[in-house]
Amino acid sequence: MTASTPDSAVTVARVRGRGLRRFARRFLRQRTALVAAGFLLLMVLVALFADVLAPHDPDAQTLRDTLLSPLTDGHVLGTDELGRDVLSRLIHAARVSLLAAVIAVSVGFVLGVPLGLISGYVGGWVDTVLQRITDAVMSFPPLILAIAVIAVLGPSLTNAMLAVGLVFAPRFLRLVRASVLSVREQTYIEAAKTIGTPMPVIVLRHVLPNVLSPMIVQMSLAAGFSLLAEAGLSFLGLGVQPPDSSWGSMMGRAFRELNQQTWLIVWPGLMIVFTVLAFNVLGDALSDALGREIREGNDDE
Template structure:
């Protein structure tokens, strides 16, 4: 007599999020570029060859590679490389502040508008629609002008202006999840609303929110550069990439490198963040917590 032992079929191996992300070459390249920028900002004091605010009127508009200035000097004789390095700190701080404020406002009000129907949701969405009816950059300029020109005030303005987009994103995700069977089941057995919100609904919003944050950080960095360009963001003599672009405008014919280097840094960081956001979007899976 023979016995046949049937082994269970092997379960399909689940590919982790990080393995899927590692296969996204452009996203990995963007992540590496951003890591380099973060390291430069962290070790800025060690990497700067000169004082970024030291004025030397005898070395004005020197081309790259002259007299110990790798990237040349600006209209006041300040070392351009040192100012770019300091500008890295400012841009990352701006991205962190603006993105954090936008996400906090967006998640808080978006969850409330999507989960609590009635007058609460109506008021939140009415204010959101009013804010979105104004041109975003004009509204940011107006708010920053009222609060006063500074980096912190500019980021507060950006947080207010960009929050409606985050509110709509979170609200849409909440509306889709709150009708799921397991949410209805939790509600039917008397589970408190707060527990349903934070245990069942919020975890399903996080995947879309992570992708949004990566793209939002690039947008914040770009708008901060624009606000500094027109003088309502970072104030002299503090260096930022947007302020450096603004000061280079009058010397673009004689010293084009003044605009090229900060412009490349802005474009590179924003592009890297977008690549990372796209990679996360393609790699992440929607996790439903039941």
């Protein structure tokens, strides 16, 4: 028994190494996924270095220069109704919008994954109760539920993203539960039970790593949806509050000036479209690259 343990560890390490190499090969073959990942990396860098990249103070108002057209008086994308530089606000809004997506996905992950593990592995009445609660939450339209939560907590970016995270949690729970139901019947789980391994150790060491693959895909797709949700809530004035701005709040303010300066609504709209598209393309690529049994045979050399 002791003699075979090192060999087993080496075997597991080799299998995982081959799996990572297969994943890397499949992912790198998808050029659209690489473009999407590069775009998202660029957005992260823009958000991190917004103070350096912004040509003007995003909150500085110049009332004599309101609603300037693009490429006018040193303002590449023009100015808004208060004379603030649109490009500078767009750059700083990237920080707020991406942070909102991170908060929403993190809340959904932290709430949904542990409950999904418990529901799928324990089963019985615990699973029944959790599934009925999940059904009740998922019966509400997502944005309506988010607006209801914000009505209780008050309008702010954090509260808005907490609300969106609560909307995501049942979906994470369902996905993890479905994965756990298939994993818990595997032979290595039965072997771990036979030798008396405690349940928390089995769940964390053997079950959780095997359900992370679909979770990574779901997190990427959820990030795109949370960006749209934040934009919608901020457009309605329920998300980020002035003087801060997100792409959604910029669209909300630009909508009021649509007849005077059409370009104001175009720039944040394009950023939302491209970023959500990048998240979705990346999620699809990860779904393909993380496929296991069906494609592994084709990728073997």
